[in-house]
Amino acid sequence: RGDESAAVVKREDVTAEWIERVNRFLKEHGLLSDEPPPSGSEDGPQFSHAWVVGGRKTTTGSAVLVSDPQTLVGNPSMFYEFHLRGKTFNVRGIGVAGSPVILIGFSERVAWGMTALGADQADLFRLKTDPDHPDQYFFDGQWRSMEVVEETISIKGRPPQxxxxxxxxFGPVITDYVFARAGDGEFAVKRVPVCVSDRETVQAAIAMMRARDAFEFGRALAGWQFPSANVVFGDRKGHIGYWVLGALPVRSRHAPRGGRFPHDGTASRFDWQGFLPHELKPHVINPKRGYLYSANHRPVGSFYKAYIGHSTGSMGHTLRSFRxxxxxxxxxRFAPEDVLAVHYSSVNPARRELVRLGLFLRDHQNAPLSDDARKALEYLQPWLAAGARSELSVRGAELAQEINTMFRAVNTKLAFDYGGGETGLTLFLKSIQRRLATPATARFEPREVEYVDRVLARAWRSAEKKYGPDPDAWPSRARKAQTQRKLGYYVSLDGFPSLDSSQDVPMPPLECLDGGTIRSQAAQAYSRAFAHRGKQRKA
Structure with a gap:
């Protein structure tokens, strides 16, 4: 079940009556099970973080919110800032070129931020076809004709294709793109928003702009279709909230493994049954703890039985949510400046705790550490004492960034105990912290010692390979190496290379490039502290 305590929406945040409503809906659709819903993959998009502190904990009595999209810095930028004003709304924020939707922004009364959720909003349907019925498929007892559309793609310097x-x-036939094997047949994909024709996300976006408080804002989110997201929000009166966004399919009771495998595409009974009602999606308004945050981590505890299929840290914390x-x-108590100051945290908790544990093993457990690991600890001890900041202006940060935080069974057996990915790693970090809180009785097993020794020793050797044999030269060489990088022209989130290398631009001299930190300057930030009486401070 991962780390229940990491969930944004905890059991204490919801009523028994609401849980009963969710379960009743699932039972009516044949989807209620005693087993927890299948979890998503932690290999999906993992960027963006946002947090909001409610009026009960701020010095102004108003909610204070900061939201950083943290998508990779682009050339040109993916986002731009704009201001929209009409008879019923007055808002400012960021969105993508060509769209009026403000993804992160504020009005005179409400502020909001979003992070990637990666919910499962698409399914494959295996079609029944026959050579005797070209461009047709069998559905509900009869052959249906496909709509065939010819597309022309213009290619620079080449003939159009x-x-x-x-x-x-269901949607388009995509057999050529799903790695189908011989004999598998044809496949069509059904996905949001292509399959939703009676509503548009922009309708929800306009309602969000018009909302007068957090409660109206929460209701306005109902029309949001795509992309799926976590949204945190707050208003001038101090109310705060969180809601899972997006049209979430209610799959057939016959769906294989909750929809993670192709569905039978021959009959209506295998098709989607609609979408999860907005009020039954994970959400919370004004939690007792007085603050909310999302950093692509677990949105809701295991008491929630509906399948979301989120692909971003679904079982627990990410390093950023942990921080x-x-x-x-x-x-x-927080002043607006205190909430905004969190944005500048450059501490990677995994690298900090692994160094801390290494020093304990060296100084108190007399562990059999390798020479390279001991060299790394001697070099990093002042870095840890100075705050463990992942800033290249701080000596030691260049070595700390070489500490590999991948936590998988292929590189440590500890993943079998704690789970893999950032969820397992943060559970291991919690275990380290609990034991080091009482150093006199703290004990660590040989495989824990071996893991720490290996990541520290490899970090030392990696730094030597990158920056040379003289550690005194490492800080300056790391800063120089950073400025020699290029920002490719229209490099996509999918990893496609620069469209035109002649338009690549040099990377500016950034300090914090650690993607496991809140501050990471390798990604875009749009930070606003929404404060009392409509005053905002921009970072």
């Missing part, structure tokens, strides 16, 4: 797209009522909890749970 034409190809045919065949459409079913946000550290920053937000220690203060009883």
């Amino acid at each position: 034409k190809f045919k797209v065949r459409w079913t009522h 946000l909890e550290e920053c937000l749970s220690v203060e009883e």
Whole structure:
């Protein structure tokens, strides 16, 4: 079940009556099970973080919100800032070129931020076809004709290419792109928003702009279709909230493994049954703890039985949500500047705790550490004492960034105990912290010692390979190496290379490139502290 305590929406945040409503809906659709819903993959998109502190914990009595999209810095930028004003709304924020939707922004009364959720909003349907019925498929006892559309793609410097797209009522046939094996047949994909024709996300976006408080804002989110997201929000009166966004399919009771495998595409009974009602999606308004945050981590605890299929840290914390909890749970009162200051945290908690544990093993457990690991600890001890900041202006940060935080069974057996990915790693970090809280009785097993020794020794050797044999030269060489990088022209989130290398631009001299930190400057930030009486401070 992962880390229940990491969930944004905890059991204490919801009523028994609401859980009963969710379960009743699932039972009516044949989807209620005693087993927890299948979890998503932690290999999906993992960027963006946002947090909001409610009026009960702020010095102004108003909610204070900061949201950083943290998509990779682009050339040109993916996002731009704009201001929209009409008879019923007055808002400012960021969105993508060509769209009026403000993804992160504020009005005179409400502020909101979003992070990627990666919910499962698409399914494959295996079609029944026959050579005797070209461009047709069998559904509900009869052959249906596909709509065949010829598309022309213009290619620079080459002749245009034409190809045919065949459409079913599910969506387009995409057999060539799903690695189908011989004999598998044809496949069509059904996905949001292509399959939703009676509403548009922009309708929800306009309602969000018009909302006068957090409660109206929560209701306005009902029309949001795509992309799926976590949204945190707050208003001038101090109310705060969180809601899972997006049209979430209610799959057939016959769906194989909750819809993670292709569905039978021959009959209506195998098709989607609609979408999960907005009020039954994970959400919370004004939690007792007085703050909310999302950093692509677990949205809701295992008491929630509906399948979301989120692909971003679905079983527990990410390193960034772990750090946000550290920053937000220690203060009883926040000025707007204090909430904004969290944005500048450059601490990677995994690298910090692994160095801390290494020093304990060296100094108190007399562990059999390798020479390279001991060299790394000697070099990093002042870095840890100075705050463990992942900033290249701080000596030691260049070595700390070489500490590999991948936590998988292929590189440590500890993943079998704690789970893999950032969820397992943060559970291991919690275990380290609990034991080191009482150093006199703290003990660590040989495989824990071996893991720490290996990641520290490899970090030392990696730094030597990158920056040379003289550690005194490492800081300056790391800063120089950073400025020699290029920002490719229209490099996509999918990893496609620069469209035109002649338009690549040099990377500016950034300090914090650690993607496991809140501050990471390798990604875009749009930070606003929404404060009392409509005043905002921009970072």
